[in-house]
Amino acid sequence: MPSARKKPLDQQVIVITGASSGIGLATARMAAERGAKVVLAARNGEALAEIQGDIARSGGEAFHVVTDVSDRSQVEALARAVIDRYGRIDTWVNDAGLSIIGRLEDVEDADHRRLFDVNFWGLVYGSLVALPHLKKSRGTLINLGSVASDVAFPLQGMYSASKHAIKGFTDSLRIELKEEGAPVAVTLIKPAAIDTPFPAHARNYTDREPKLPPPVYRTEEVAEAIVHAAEYPRRDIYVGGGGRIMSAAQAVAPRVFDAVGSGMAGLQMRDDPPRRPEGSLYETGVGGRTRGSHPGYVMRRSLYTRSALHPLTTAAVVAGVGFAAAASLMGGSRHR
Template sequence: MVITGASSGIGLATARSAAAHGARIVLAARNGDALTEIQEEIRGRGGEAIHVVADVGRREAVQAIADAAIERYGRIDTWVNDAGLSIFGRLEEVSDEDHDRLFQTNFWGVVYGSLVAVPHLKRSGGVLINLGSVASDIAFPLQGMYCASKHAIKGFTDALRIELDEEGADVAVTLIKPAAIDTPFPQHARNYTDHEPKLPPPVYDPQEVALAILSASEHPQRDIYVGGAGRLMSAFQAVAPRTFDRIGRTMVGQQMRDEPPRHRSGALHEAGDDGEVRGDHPGYVQRRSFYTRAALHPAATGLLMTAGVAAAAALMRGGARR
């Protein structure tokens, strides 16, 4: 299993869980020191891992990840494109350089990872797992270009899936769509605001995303939402987009702590402080998503989707009456 963005957050949680279940891991990220520590930690627990220092925004660096995996293990069964960053700031205020860098990592990192991985996955009958977001379906203020990159990832992933299916390739493609997750994501983001950033509630534990990724590696699904709130917001936006836009205005305040910024630059242009799975979200963190755990069982998914759309419609009707 190849995992990009493996030095912190969701990628690190996934690497540890996959290694504990017997997978041989190829860790990839920009922070070589953090990757070395994680590699030794996994080996110390009886697992198997190697690491490759790579900036996924460069295709040749992504190719080097695949080459290292094949040289060491002879095959790639699962490739997880997890690396990603954000910017907190109004779209008009963010520099072109920062916007370009975000898209290079978030979008082109997934494109390069997918296109490098697919030839190997065709041979192994493997699984490609791309990390989108609930922001693949909806948009919210202060992270506009992040939302745009996640929309682009969804479009690319869906088109690639169709092309592989038409070709008859034995490759499963899954898009994971997490809601807000308690990782160091806000601290790694470039920050243009006058406040320390945070994620809007509800916020979920990163282990729930790792669970979804591991499930998809063995029992692929087309899309997996992590967090019932994310699924509900997606359904709500689909049936009442203008109402959702008005509600979305409240997310400006929900993404700011009442404290000054700590590190404005974040990890957008260079590796940051890595090695941690969880962040320091100041509010309540939901340790489990019962929606996601039920949705990982295909028989339950249809019922959950119906319930989500019905709930969104009920919210819309209530908002209209008010």
């Protein structure tokens, strides 16, 4: 069930980590277009400055704070900068994240730890630092999980583990806030495969260039879900019907899904050699891009997600189509 409606988007101050590319960047642009004051946070200061300028030239309002979310002191500095500038935080989006492509036994311990420092601890720091401010503003915390919060994928074992951990942390935090009576909504977003620079930013231990397993959805579908949740919070939002089906299949028949999942390794690899195997685990990647280079078909919209976000509108459309079809049939029968 959705929580009570929050402030209109054009009255909100929204903080977005991982805002230099992919989902974070698409969300920042969309939120700014709809009137929100947007705070951009990521490691790539050059890209953030360009994005801030682009938003300003388009009539939006944004500023950026260079932040490595794996360092709690930098996340605290980010929050202070937002409060100093705007006096409040209405929505905080924890989007920063990356992956490693490779068998668990082949990946170095230091790389495993670095991934968890960014994906899990970065989200934990963002959540805990944001909470005092969100309690004051009666705001919303939005955490980016994944379909990998529910299922596991070969060659991305530690990424899957980090997303499982994010789900456990987010669910526990939501319960504690409810027990406390805190007026903070907590939403977990679970995207399926999304056409972002995610594969190119991953640390790659294999001898082939990674790609996303189908079905793949466009970045703006996730941004739409995040922006919607900032105003109309929900407990969980799946982006992509394919991901929802995988989650349901794993819950109902886990052994069957394990057998299917074991064949997914090949779907995650191209035939060409890796272009940048070091990825962005330690160094910043190319910023300013929302889309990746997925070689296959990209779904423009997720009808499942749109209907989940707008159930009344969807019901009205379905009813209208049904009424029109019935009227057409009745009209045809009268002329027979």
